Amino acid sequence: MANLAVVGQSVYRKDANPKVTGKALHVGNIEMPGMLQVAVLRSPYAHARITRIDKSKAAGLEGVALVMTGVDVAKMPGVDPYYGPAFRDQPILAVDKVCYVGDPVVAVAARDQRTAEDALQLVEVDYEPLPAVFDVLEAVRPESPLVHERHRPAKAFADLAHVKAGQQSNICYHFKLRTGDVDKAFADADRVFEDTFSSPPAQHMPMEPHVTLVYLDEQERLNVWTASQSPSYVRTELSNTFSIPMHHIRVRVPYIGGGYGAKLYAKLEPLVTALALITKKPVRYALTREEEFLTITKHKVITKIKTAIKNGSITARKCEVFWDTGAYAEIGPRIGHKSGYTAAGPYRIPNVWIDSYCVYTNHVPAGAFRGFGVPQVIWAYDSQMDIIARAIGEDPVEFRLKPALEEGESFATGTLVRSFGIKEAIRQAARAIEWSKPRPVQTGTKLRGKGIAAGVKAVLTPSISGAIVIMNADGTANVLSSTVEMGQGSETTMGQIVAEELGIAFDQVHIVQPDTDVTPYDTITAGSRSTYHMGNAVRMAAVKIKAKLFEVVAAKLEAHPDDLVAGGGRIFVRGMAERGMTISEIFLAKFGSLGTTLAAEAVCQPTAGHMDPETGQSEKCTEYWFPSATAAEVEVDTETGQVKVLQLFSVGDTGTAINPRHCEQQLLGAAIMHLGLTLFEEMIFDEGQLVNGSLLDYQVASIKDMPESFRPIVVEVPHETGPFGAKGAGETGALTVAPAIANAIQDATGVRIRGLPITPEKVLRALAEKKGEALPQD
């Protein structure tokens, strides 16, 4: 990476100042005359038929503009009352039945929030309870109650085109991978290891809960301000749901206060749109934290994993992964697919069998969550890697390094891996934690141990990012991109890429915030895809602008365009800085005026190969990979079971780091998030009723929970088609935290925890069991 001016520099983030000073615009700050506020009545039943709704008292309350039910929505002309990215299964408001505790049933729009909430208490709803199903392993049985009688595929995304209308079953998606002959390998094995791992539902906990504001402008166009990670998708979904042409819908997204996957696809937008269309007034709905718990969760996952060992090597692995996607499929099928095919790990295993089932239950819907399901499958396979290594007397680090895939080797899907720094990540993690340093003999009640875990995620493929770069006559540039700035630093990264390519200063680039009237299509801001996809798009657009500038300079200075370079706000002949022109001079030369602009569009659209539905084999299942490793040192209090994380190293192969500090912050931020998920975060349900649905009872990691020593390590294995070799970093640090900690706990105490979160009580029970104590069932 020779001669780069801005790329590779840890420049300060563009959004730092407005956010720190409180000037940043958020949807919650926007005020409009006559704006209505919304409150939603939610189902107290996990599964029930609605037999009666009486909204008359609520409608009569002064200040109430509208009391709306699912039947009212269904009666709107041209409206499809159901939406969803994989299946159109989620009603805007429950139409005939409710499918989970918290399912929206009635919405009130009123002149202020209190009136709306007062009105809710006047709505009467009668229900007739239906049999419900809560356990994902029970839900897959044919005799279980059906959450949905029919499945209606949405056809919104190319990668989900193969999702089919299911039979009478709660399984809404089944991914299969078959390679080699696992039965034979298990029969021939020296040893077979079988384990079941579980990972609970959890909350994304963005600082800003979901919020959406919709109004009709003077042309009756639908204007949507929303805290969303997918403005382009929201426009498409609203167009499909309400039969409104796309040019009559404008979706804008200002800075959002974190997303982590919670704000993908459509959430509040269809409901608020329906309210705005009927009332013809601006309407805003902002979720409370308590409602946030009832809107979207991380998938609960049960993974059964069975591994064959022959002569110290892994010869076969069979994985059955059950995703509890809750009452509505949301993006569960995509998660079951993308995470499902990685469930055997980044290892050389000749015989692999994977079944990944996305299953409806009567729980809060589950969707994308930083890591997109991959942390749950790594929790299983890299916990088991440690179990096996320790059982057969192998060093856990060497046991991973030996089968870890090398550049150009075949993944379980048959895809050859590229830019795959998994071994380097494992080595760096081992070095950081001083893995090979001899451990002292320990006595007493505080036992220390070290653990390593590794794993890999693949980027969503295919997907699309479009961008437009507009060069101004004074040498500055505007970038039109639908990538959402939600704290990850994309504005800064895109600014660095464009500045680098155009040879201008970083602060001469302005990134226009997502606005579907202006910014081109982008699949989603998620899945660690923006730096690569949008980064490539903005770079290619900048290259096109540069070519236009070069053309003028080449003619004017009688030079060959290939000999020209951009730098310092000028275009000049390579090696002869004085022989060149400023951008303004080029504009004057081309247009005879400074009052104009040069624009160029580019689209980054990586493609995927066909994946065989029976075997999961594909020549190319993904554009690139995110290898991750985490090293942890823990201290376990054997009297209380409390685990203290002393050291944590989060290692990720990000490709070339466009902004190294950002990469480090992403690795750390993701690791902190997953530290809480590893040790205590869990949404606890009792017959579908959430027991700890507020921040009084649901805890996230705070500053007091941080490890004493905590360091990110960026591994840079450049990707040949990434912008300047970059891949992505948003999820990598999340992937391997949980198994690293569980492995360290086993190292310290000899006990193995297979269910997250690793609470003190679970550890203490395991220690007591190991000592042979009789334990009560709880």
Added chain:
Amino acid sequence: MTIRSFDLLQPRSLAEASDLLLKHRDEARPIAGGTTLVILMKQRAVHYPYLVDLQSIPGLNRIAKEVDGIRIGALVTHRTVELSRLVRNSFPVVAEAFSTIGNVRVRETASVGGNLAHADYRLDPPPALLLLKSEVTLFGPGGSRVIPLKDFFTGMYETALEAGEILVDVKIPNMPTGSKAVYLRHSALSANDWPCLGVAALVSKENGRVRELRLALSGLAATPVSVDGLEFVRDCSFDDSVLDRILGIVDEQIAPFYDLRGSEWYKRRMARVFVRRAIAQLESQA
């Protein structure tokens, strides 16, 4: 999250406040710091058409030194207790217990009286206050009465307060001479969480010989427990057999229930561990 409209009544005296509470009965609730009540009202879990604002009554926000102890007014904030030189010097265990609650902003607002009257089983101050044999003054239609704090807690979110009664202050008697006390809390989830259990212990000694051991525990069941029957420790040393006997007595007097922070089995184990640790900590300071 909004609160249904209510009237804020601002009495100028305890008598006036008591009258208002009696008049409106179940429709009224006293409010002090409001850190808990306001959340419950915002969640619309409760609604009171009348809130009786105790902050408008003068004189309830003082910490007063008395010959035989200190008296902390019901409206004194947690933060004031935590930072009070008087409390820190003479009752460090009380300052410690109040300092562990929530965060600084909550402690700046939440009141001592509100904390006790809310009677949440997971609160930190009750064990420390029970340990010191504190008493509470209740003012009501029949005048004032003083009852031991241990009789104040009657159940989950339930207290001895009767209709029209207001908690006025808590009296903490001086610590016995030659005594030390400690409060330990165990968080089973994040470090910021409610305690899984809290244990307060006091040991007093005379000429190096144990005179008294007191123990109080919270977080285990609906009400905090002040452990009885520990008189036998007088003149004993805390060796294994004495500790076993202490732990046996504790085990008999607690009745933990399952909650998000632990099963009955776990809480019993933790009670043993933290009682032992509290005594060990006091012994190591001796």
